[in-house]
Amino acid sequence: MNLLAEAFAWIFSPARLTGTLPLPTAIAQHLAFTFGSVAIAAVIAIPIGWLIGHTGRGREVAVFLSGAARALPALGLVVLLVMLFGVSLKTEAAVTVFVVLAIPSILAGAYAGVESIDRSVIDAGRAMGMTEWQILFRIEMPLGLSLLIGGLRSATLQVVATVTIAAYVGLGGLGFYIIQGLGTRDFVQILGASIVIVALALVLDGLYALLARFAVPRTSARRPRSRGGIPALLGAPQLSR
Template identity: 40%
Template sequence: MGAVADAWTWLTTGANWQGESGVTARLVEHLWFSGVCLLVSCLIALPLALWLGHIGRGGALAVNVSNVGRAVPTLAVLVLLTLTPLGKQGDLPTIIALVLFAVPPLLTNAYVGMREVDRSVIEAARGMGMSGGQVFRRVELPLAYPLVLTGLRSATVQVIATATLAAIAGGGGLGRIITAGFNTSDTGQVVAGALVVGALALVVEGLLVLAGRLCDPMRATRRTRPAGPAAGAPGGAPAAPAKAAA
């Protein structure tokens, strides 16, 4: 409990929240850095996964290739990139390492979400005269939305937690608080930095859950779906094309 008490003392000391090395400045750096990595990851993974899921070809290979990145520690990738000429490009090595780390959950969940859409619903939508693009926008994407959002939440939490490694490469963020604590043998500061990172990850995930519920394109359908075996079964799904057609 001594380390926790020291961490509480450190967190409640106003001076530790001020200045360029304070918690507030490091928090802003951490959020910006994580946001950039997530944006790049989404731009790479989501269009590819949704397209492959829509056409139903090549997705398994793409998922398996992306999952290879999970077997390689992010720290090892960061160290290797830092030793290359990219190490002279500021935060670029850390961004690349975190993007490689965030792509697999985004790609896998989006592709699986698209492929798990009930084929009978898709055929019904096509039978109503919908084009491939309309089926994608009005049927497949809304039904795949929950898994896509799950992948986004997973990637977000992982990036926020792993972005602390940026401090090793000389970057900013909350990791600098932790490394500074190690350098000065201040256990309270190390624990305080870890607590701030954990709290940030939980808060951001909670906000994503709330935003996901508010932005769910099928929120009304999920809310009014009757209870019973048909509620979660494909049999209740044909309502999606009818709503889309309207």
């Protein structure tokens, strides 16, 4: 308990606002790596996932590549890419690793969200004369949003924890305190930095939970709540009764 109390005292100490790397700066760097990497991964993975879910093609390849990406040792890959890219491009090397780690969860969430939709809803859209693009944008994307947000949530939590290793190649972030603490055997500093990382993960997890609650359409593909049933879900005009 004394170590835990000392760790919290370390976090809230005025000394954390000064020094080589102030704590607020380290947090900002950590979040910048996290959000930047997840954003790049989303731009790559979401369109591919939607395409796989819509066409039903390439799912096996996506599953294989996702599993292979998850098996990569993050720290070893960062060091390898820094050596290949050069020290002047170590930021790009680290971000590349974080993007690779984020893609599998986002890709899985994107195509699983589309695949989970009741086929009768999509068939109804085609029967009404909707084009494939209209089906994708008006049916599959909104109704698959729940699982997509889940994929983004999983990717963000994985990346926010892994970004800690960026400090190993001198890129700052909250991992700076852990690497420094290991060298000086300052366990209070190590625990304090770890607590901050866990707190960031919990805050981000809560934000994604709120996003999932307010961004997902209330109408379910399995149980349309509108009076008009499936046509109302697809945005078709309703006959007055």
